Amino acid sequence: MRAAVRSGLVAAATALVGAVAAAPPGDRAWTAAPAAGRPYAYLEGPAGSVLQDTLSVTNPGAGPLTVRLAGEGAPVAFAARTVTVPARTRADVPFAVTVTADTPPGDHRGTVRATAAGRELSVELLLRVSGPRLAALTVEDVSVDEAAGTLRYTLVNRGTTVLAPTLAVRAEGLLGTVLDRPERTLPLTLRPGERTTRTEPWPDPPALDSVTVRLTAGAPGAAPATARTEAAFASGPALAGAAGLLLAAAGGGAYGIRYRYGTRRRGGPRTQRASTGATS
Incomplete structure (x- = not known):
């Protein structure tokens, strides 16, 4: 042919x-x-x-x-x-x-x-x-680079038509939301079967926290796709501050124990001697 x-x-x-x-x-x-x-x-x-x-x-x-x-x-x-x-x-x-x-x-x-x-x-x-048209998108390989302050992820067009992807980012820490970026259209298009790896800036991550990051990707006609990853943040100053608070708390507790214990020891013998003297 x-x-x-x-x-x-x-x-x-x-x-x-x-x-x-x-x-x-x-x-x-x-x-x-x-x-x-x-x-x-x-x-x-x-x-x-x-x-x-x-x-x-x-x-x-x-x-x-x-x-x-x-x-x-x-x-x-x-x-x-x-x-x-x-x-x-x-x-x-x-x-x-x-x-x-x-x-x-x-x-x-x-x-x-x-x-x-x-x-x-x-x-x-x-x-x-020609053939059935299918819009399908996935987000994969999500990771956090704590040192660089970036999120890394891969978008894959799993369908049969050109896609204009969107992305929303949300991160939850132990005390609540630490990052919330609403859905926006990315400056790219993906052909069927095409994949692209991108980074998302995160210049102000928490200094000390355990975080769950969720990325939600979408496109017109495609069902939303979500991927997640975990990250632990622990900067030097934050660790030093936390250690200082722990030491202060531990020291205060020990002083209180010693103070209460010493009062009981001093009060015990005096009470005993006074009681003996009164009996005699």
């Missing part, structure tokens, strides 16, 4: 590149764009299919232009990897994207790159694989 598609692309490329369309003269730089003036290339089909489109390369210059073509982020096959475009003409170059059988349904992105005369142009490629 792929051989037949490749053969068809080569034949189409020969015909289309040979039958170039006239372009207006001028000193403009060469351009590369999807055919029919679209802002990006859009392909849609089921997993296991081969989808085709066309890239238009326009050369407004006075001499021929040799352009090298490449795909990125998607399995793109061109009818010709190198195309020479005559002066003041346009060449339409067919290309195909193979959607493998294990490609999950949903939106996928790629790039078609054209390079010539020390300049590179990129054309965005949007691929929609």
